[in-house]
Amino acid sequence: MTSTNKESNGSPSPSDSSKGLWRNLQFARMFIAYALATFGDWFDALAIQVMVAYRWGADPLIIALIPVCMAVPGILLGSVAGTLADRFHKVRIMLLCDVITVVLTIAILFAPNAIWLLPLLTLRAMMGVFHIPAQQALTRQVVSEEHLFQASSLNGFVAQCSKVAGPLLGAVILAVFSPQFCIVINACTRLISGLVLWPLRKLVQPKQWEGKGLTGQTRTETESVLTQWVRGWSFIRSRRIILTTMLFGCFGLLAILMIDYQFTTLFRAIKPGNESLLGWLASSVGAGAVVVILLLNRLPQIGYGWGLGGGFSFIGIGIAALGWVTPLTPEIWVIVWGLCIGIGNGLSMVTMNYLLQKETPPAFVGRVFGIQNSLSSIVLVVAPLVGGILIRSAGPSPAFQYIGMATFMIGIVGIVLQRVLWAEKKSPVAALQE
Incomplete structure (x- = not known):
């Protein structure tokens, strides 16, 4: 009886909160x-690259278009997806995205x-654009505020582990079977993900969270999607701590990407005889995170x-230090600087998600994360092009040094000016309830 009540109403009770995050059956599901969805997404990433580059012998331009096609939906639809996540039933959005993702993944076969x-990958990426803000908004709905940081860190842990374990296991399966087999596994993981979410399809949003706007006014049922979309952007402009975080994050992300x-x-250029060094770096970055x-x-x-x-400072130190690596530098230092980058990446990612969750009223969480997704997607397209031009003109090692030092300075500015940039104020949720 107790577990049934937990999964039929929208927010955890105080008694649930005191028992710990893992007693929250909604969050556990x-x-x-x-975890299943994220692992699956990374599992077939290597398989698709192998299929395109080796089995089909595609032109390098076609290969370069793959990340672009996967970023475009976020640029065009990120903020719209966030608006829909705040307006409609979040679990049903996630279930619909899972079903369509399974169909598109099978179609890729x-x-x-x-x-x-390329169009199939674009459509599949579009499902992720709609899934992410719904998942973040649902987290804000079912997790009490005292456990938000723990929930954000656990989600970050899964994301980082998937980046390491997904491609690694995918490579093992790929060596034994085929790229198509890896793609089938991804479809299965996404299908199981939907089945795990299925019992939450009747989850009801708490009445006290419905329709709260910038000043606490109740939203009318006739309010259009366009109006809610505009209000999402207005909220971000009015909440300086959210706006500052997004701009700060974009500057740091630009330098990293x-x-x-x-x-x-x-x-x-510096270690031409060691092709495995990239794998060691990627593993150390993931381990640090x-x-x-x-x-x-x-x-x-x-x-x-x-x-x-602090996160961007660690990342900057690691990037700049790699720029000073020479052919005579022991390779263990590449792993050390990879760990440094990973520590900074995990620190900044968890803090970013926690801040946006905590400082955003529940009615706006979907729109905030949707807009953040749009801005990040723009950076994802622009940054590699700018980095390629800089490396071509200055050379790999100097470019890494410049970009690393710039990232480090961004981090130092965040630490020194933190009382100005992130002044601690009353939680917006509490303010709206007064």
Whole structure:
């Protein structure tokens, strides 16, 4: 009887909160579903690259279009997806996205060439654009505020583990079977994710959260999607702490993504005889992120300036240090600097998600994360191009040094000016309830 009541109403009771996050059956289901979906997304990423590059022998331009096609839906539809997540039933949006993702993933199996594959990947990425803000908004709905930081760190832990374990296991399966088999596994994980979420389809949003706007006015039922979309942007402009975080995050992300696709260029220049070095770097980055997220999960919260500023500082140190690596530098230092980048990545990612969750009223969480997704997608397209131009003009090592030092300075600004950028104010949820 108790578990039934938990899954039929919208918010955890105080008694549920005192029992700990894992006693929250709604979050437990969400966490398992999210883990399966995230793992599946990374599992077939390597398989698709192998299928396009080796089995089809596609042109390099076609291969370069794959990340672009996957970023475009976020640019065009991110803020709209967030608005729909706030307006409609969040679990049903996630279930619909899971079903369509399964269908599109199976369709990828029958794609005869890259011309058919690119639209399918774009549509599948579009489902992720709608799924993410719904998942974030649902987290805000079912998790009490005292457990938000722990929930954010657990989700970050899954994301980082999937980035490491997904491609690694995918490579093992790929060596034994085929790219198509990896794609089938992804479809299965997404299907199971939907089945785990299915019992939450009747979850009811708490009445006290419905329709609260910028000043607490009740939203009318006739309010259009366009009006709610505009109000989402207005909310971000009116909440300086949210706006500052998004702009700060975009600057840091721009610096990071400028070199994210250029590690091979750097290692080709300084360590041309060691093709496995990129794999060691990727593993160390993932390990650093996992370790710091596990440590953060033991804390009740973290200061915004220390989390975001400190995270970007660690990332900047690691990137700049890689720029000073020479052919004579012991390879262990590449792993050390990879751990440094991973620590900064985990620290900044968890803090960003926690801040946006905590400082946003529940009625606006979907729109805030949708808009953040749009801005991040724009950076995802622009940054690699800018980084490629800089590396071509300055050379790999100097470019890494410049970008690393710029990222480090962004982090230091965040730490030094944290009382100005992230002034602690009353929670907007509490303010709206007064």
